[in-house]
Amino acid sequence: MIRCTGVRHRRLTIPSLAANARQIAVIGPNGAGKTTFLGLCAGMEEPNKGEVTLFGRKPSEVRIGWVGEFPDRTMLFSRVYDEIASSLRFRHVSCRESDTRVHETAALLGIEGLLPKATDELSGGEKALVAFAAALVHDPEVLILDEVDSHLDEEAGRRVADAIKSRPGVSVIACTQNMDTAAEADLLLYIEEGCIRHAGTAEEVFEHLKETCFYPAVWRVRGC
Template identity: 35%
Template sequence: MDPIIIVRDLKHVYSDGTTVQISNQKSLIAHRGEKLAILGANGTGKTTILSVIIGLTKPTQGQVEVAGLIPGKQFNRLRHKLGVVLQNVDEQIIGPRVYDDIAFTLRQAKVARDQIEREVNRVASLLGIEHILHKIPHYLSGGEKQKVALAGALVHKPELLILDEPLDSLDSKSHEEVEKILNWINDEYGVTVLLTTHDLNWVAGWADNVYVLSKGEILARGKPDEILIDLDKLHQAGLHPPMLVMLFHRLRQRGYQVDIPVTLDQAEYYLKGINNT
């Protein structure tokens, strides 16, 4: 598959000496149409990597390409290919009304007013927020704000959607709704989705591939059912293993010969194997 993100030999040093680094041996690569998660505890460099990818931070050294462009030098050409949702959506929502906020990117691009109206209504319908288009964002719930920020990121039909801890502060209902939206735009339009999270229970059944960060470096990368069963690496990264992984590790400690699942479907399949032995 064609890579849409390539990050190699990255190093960024902050003024206080804090360093985030990706060596050549463990490049970060996202392919078109992929759902990719960067996992790590707070302060491990997840947000820095996203900031470099979207061109907000110019790295001290390294190769960074997004859709064939260099973010730090070619952002004006890149921004129409990107949709971004920040961790704190209150910092991102700037319009006086929900409609204005969603329309902001299109207005900046000098899109015709009637087309803006069509696109805003289209994405609002997709996210189920037509009824709040004329409301003031300040008074919305956390889940509604997340959807507004997501609508603003999707209204211009990006190739790549980048989200920083998008589900962190949502209640279970909003969490499920946003997850369905991310899956739908990936399935329906082939939008590549890259996000950061420390919720391993959720990401186990969502991501195609995961990267684990520890102390500013990539500790592991691969499929969720390979990476999320490695307790040593997860503990080294300061991450709590998925509950299913812990449960089945305990079953193995008690003598049951069973594979370790990361999803409920896998768990059901493996448990049937126990019953049939």
């Protein structure tokens, strides 16, 4: 799904990467370049050198749903309904279809009761769910999530996970600080000091991280 060739951007240096998996987890220390990598994949930034493609296309040519680490900073509208509907309106989807999709997506995430509320009245977890709904409502090909789970309790996290499972055609690139969550991904990318140090399955990547804080707590308990 993701292919990087000769990429140099800010502190990132990625000579070559071919990551083909439906769910990709991005992990690593703070300041390693993870958010910059997600921004390149989302097409929010263009690399200074090299090329990033998704499914063989430029990110700008791919339908992408983005949820940043701080959802409240990217909300454009004062009402929850309008925030979720925004991507549909920008694409000139009819009012009837837009209304149906907003309500269906809100119901999927259990936030129908939030639709008439003001966005500035929401809790951090509610804002994250609304931002996720806005990213999901326009049927993206790829969801790019930057530490969204850090705002969610266990129940809200389960709703998001279930919503992703309900869309088998959607690929996910998610940065997370929860290694137990990362271990469930199809492919892991460990970024450190601007470089992808390890890429592979959870077993392959975590084998290199046993003596670090990036080893899943559940695996330590089980003696994996």
